[in-house]
Amino acid sequence: MSDPDERRRQFESIALPLMQGLYNTSLRLTADGDEAADIVQETFLRAYRTFDNFRPGTNARAWLFTILYSVFANRYHEAKRRPRMEAVEELEAPAGPESDIALVAAWGSRWNPEVERALRRLPEDFRTPLLLIDVEGLSYEEAAAVLGCAVGTVGSRLFRGRKLLYAMLQEYAHQAGYGKHSAPDP
């Protein structure tokens, strides 16, 4: 791609349509609109600078999510600003309503607090596979590439994340009508 305009156009046609998914994932990783936007901007810049290494026809979503997660991880892990982790055993306790205030500020009014709040309380190791696979629709293999771990690790984190999320949302699920006619949990 020696023509800069053509390079730019190709990049935009491949990358820009994925901005919404990247932004939503970034927002749920950081729970901070400004941080999320900064991470997305940095993701696009890094991707553009290395676009010559991208092979057309390969998986652009996995490529961009890999960069996004790398930017996020560098910011939070190296600067030791990782979002607060709760002990897994504490996650089954219901969250206080005060945490809704920050969530409303981050998400605006079009939002159901229960699921978002529970997702936010999940440790990042379990939350990220849920976001990539269940929300963004990546395969196990793509998520493993994004996170830089084995497919089996992604599967086990996803399983634990789903179980923890259900534990946190069990009451909400029953109020919403789920499980009224199914066998009770032991």
Place this chain on the structure above:
Amino acid sequence: MTDNASHLGATLQDLLDERLDAARQTEVLTHLAGCPQCRSELEALRWVRDVALKQLPVEDVPPALAARVVAALDVTDKQTVRRGWRRRTMAAAVLAAAAVVLLLLVSPSSNGDTLPNAVARDFVAYRDGTLPLTLHTSDVAAVERFFVAGGAPFAMRVFDLGMMQYQLVGGRLHRLRGRPSALFVYSGPGDRNLVCQMYEGQLADLPRSDDVREHNGITFRVYRAGTVTLVFWQEGPVVCVLASDADAEAVIQLAYAKAVKV
């Protein structure tokens, strides 16, 4: 939900996500038929995946972020150009001399890279899905804010064409043959696309058009490129152009309705 040696545990997820081979799937289904605890656990996993997480809202990208990304890409482009400038100076001098020779050889009518052709190509690229918009919204003010936030180097306005049954789709900060352009798109009757661009320039710089119209003291230059009609007019230092594969007269009437004499 509990993990237990006599229950299936994570294998339930493999079943849910269709990651078991046929033989193992049969074994698991046989177990499930006699195990209410595993059935309950499977349904809980399914509820999380298919119900709970599907309730999460999809948040729109803030217009300011889309504009920031485009502006950051522009800065990167400029830095790349500056780095390569010295290296290319000598080569450019040689190429320029060659270009002069070529210009003397080619026919004056071979103007394949004119602005009208570039606008027509952009229209086709958008219609074919290879020219993405940075911001998707039907909010006229939001698109105008997006262009301002992105540093559009000229005053521009986004048309409200709702009365003419054209719905705004969104916009992008674009480049039209190397010059900054505000590009925004409408969807009209019969799913016809209408692409508008505005850039700093002069109508007089355009090549000879297929038609010239006058309306309310404004000159309109009309071009036809296959099924695409292009209508250019001048507003102060800005050239506006509408491009569409709708009926040619309908495109011209839209231009008449929205052009302002400056």
